[in-house]
Amino acid sequence: MLKMWKLFALIIASILLLSSSCEKKTEKPQPPVDETIPGVYNPTPFTLVAPQYLGQAIIPDDNPMTEEGIELGRRLFFDPILSIDSTQSCSSCHDPAASFSDNRQFSIGVNGDQGLRNAMPLVNLAFNPNGFFWDGRRASLEEQALDPIEDHLEMADTWENVERKLQRHADYPPRFKAAFGIEKKPEITRDLVVKAIAQFERTLISANAEFDKVFLRAERFPTDAEQRGKLLFFFEPSDNFDNHPGCSHCHGGQHLTDFSFRNNGLDDVEELENFADLGRGGVNNNRFDNGKFRVPSLRNVELTAPYMHDGRFETLEEVLDHYASGGHGVLNEDANIRAFPLTEQQKMDLVVFLKTFTDTSFTQNPVFQNPFK
Ligand code: HEC
Ligand code: HEC
Incomplete structure (x- = not known):
């Protein structure tokens, strides 16, 4: 009887062992962390100051500028976290000292590959009504900023990965909350990343030459x-x-x-x-x-x-x-x-x-x- 019981226990144990090892094998990728973001949402509206002769700045209705949004955008612009191996930021090719361009004929991406065109200066972008890039293929700064992240000749990351990195970051979630009023980390998406970057880019006004x-x-x-x-x-x-x-x-x-x-x-x-x-x-x-x-x-x-x-x-x-x-x-x-x-x-x-x-x-x-x- 005792033997039988031992055998039974052994079978149960091995089933348990088997199922747990099965579980390990089919382990799914970690779901995004679902945590509430600490901090407050009390944004300070920002008024773009520029001489009248530059005309009317183009600011989309769904992305009003705030101090918090601009500061977040500045950080994202200079942070290599947006590239696959965390070596390259927007500023690697858009250096303030060169009016936010670089001094190479063709920029070099994270993989060491040469791009196809000369990096453009970023100046008075808020006033351009005719599309971004040399060929004008993107209608807004928000749309434009989606491209470099996944461009294999530039930052070569994926948006899913960038979103995950930002959601798990110690400093960024409260900044996204302060800028956009979100409550949970998974709400940090590419949509808000490009909105913040575009807010920062609109502040890049040169009118004192x-x-x-x-x-x-x-x-x-x-x-x-x-x-x-x-x-x-x-x-x-x-x-x-x-x-x-x-x-x-x-x-x-x-x-x-x-x-x-x-x-x-x-x-x-x-x-x-x-x-x-x-x-x-x-x-x-x-x-x-x-x-x-x-x-x-x-x-x-x-x-x-x-x-x-x-x-x-x-x-x-x-x-x-x-x-x-x-x-x-x-x-x-x-x-x-x-x-x-x-x-x-x-x-x-x-x-x-x-x-x-x-x-x-x-x-x-x-x-x-x-x-x-
Ligand atoms: C017919 C329109 C036209 C005229 C006239 C013209 N440009 Fe241009 N300019 C362009 C275009 C278009 C480009 C961009 C061409 C390209 O990159 O293929 C350009 C580019 C440039 C650039 C390069 C800027 C950069 O960021 O790379 C400089 C500098 C420049 N022009 C100066 C001048 C000067 C100085 C004159 C007068 C001698 C002049 N242009 C006359 C249309 C013109
Ligand atoms: C590897 C170099 C490189 C990196 C990194 C890079 N850019 Fe660029 N950027 C370029 C080049 C090259 C162009 C012109 C490309 C074209 O016309 O096809 C450009 C064009 C632009 C323009 C268009 C300007 C205009 O007047 O139309 C904007 C805005 C811009 N980049 C913003 C960004 C932002 C924001 C990031 C980061 C998310 C970034 N760039 C990362 C090289 C780079």
Whole structure:
């Protein structure tokens, strides 16, 4: 009888053992932690301050700016936690000292691979009505910020993983609560991450360059070289169209861009299909837009070399030589790309004028710097 009982116990025990080892084998991935977030939600509304001449900032109704949202966005922007191996942050390619661009021809992602385009400066983004990236493929800053995380040539992570890392972080959950009023950690999602980053990006306003002080606010008189450069850059209707650089046809106004997409004559191609980078045409499938890129703002252009979507020019002098040569006459080249004479003196004057766009109070603004340093 005793033997029988022992055998019975043995069978039970082995069943238990078996089932528990089975359970181990089919262990599911940990569900996201479901914990209540400590802290308070009492957001401080933030009013974007910018000179009137920059126009109306574009702020989506569903992402009003708050002090707490901007500070969270700044942290996320500078935090390598958003990349697969925690080595790269947005700021790795968007460095404040370079007007939030980098000085490489093509940026390097976490895997050491080269990207396909030159990193763009991030300046006065709140005023761009015409889409983000060189080809304008993303309509808002919120949409734009979804891309770099999962781009294999950039941060190469997955949003699921980034969300998990932030939910389990010691510092971030109370900050998400303070910015967005959520109660539980699983509510920390990509949607809120990109909202916070976009809030921070909208604060990146540069309006204190010599260009602003001299030409937009008349706080002092221009030097002779600045004035000569300005007259070469800004086209007046009375000027001789054929002999004038006329940069302002495309880089006009306070933003030094009209935000349009144009072919500024960089590439000599036989057919519109042959551009190495289709640019705008790759987004809207209109072959006439192949090789067109968004006219970039020239604010802080002195600090954002190399130049163009593929970083092909290292200096402003090379850029000027390109424009003076008048492009290649490709079918969809902009009509304002025409050869013009350019003496050494004129070149120097234009460069002096382009350097008045430099705003070190922007690049060195303490509230735009890395909060982890
Ligand atoms: C590996 C380098 C790299 C990293 C990391 C990176 N970017 Fe960029 N960024 C670029 C490049 C290159 C472009 C232009 C790409 C294009 O036009 O296709 C760009 C374009 C942009 C633009 C468009 C600007 C405009 O005027 O249209 C914004 C905004 C931006 N990045 C924000 C971010 C944010 C936010 C992050 C972090 C979540 C980030 N970037 C991470 C390289 C990088
Ligand atoms: C027909 C419109 C047009 C005219 C005129 C024009 N540009 Fe541009 N500019 C563009 C476009 C479009 C780009 C971006 C092209 C690209 O990357 O493929 C650009 C890019 C640039 C860049 C590179 C900026 C960066 O961040 O990489 C500089 C600098 C520049 N232009 C200066 C000038 C100057 C100076 C003049 C006058 C001599 C001028 N442009 C005239 C349309 C124009």
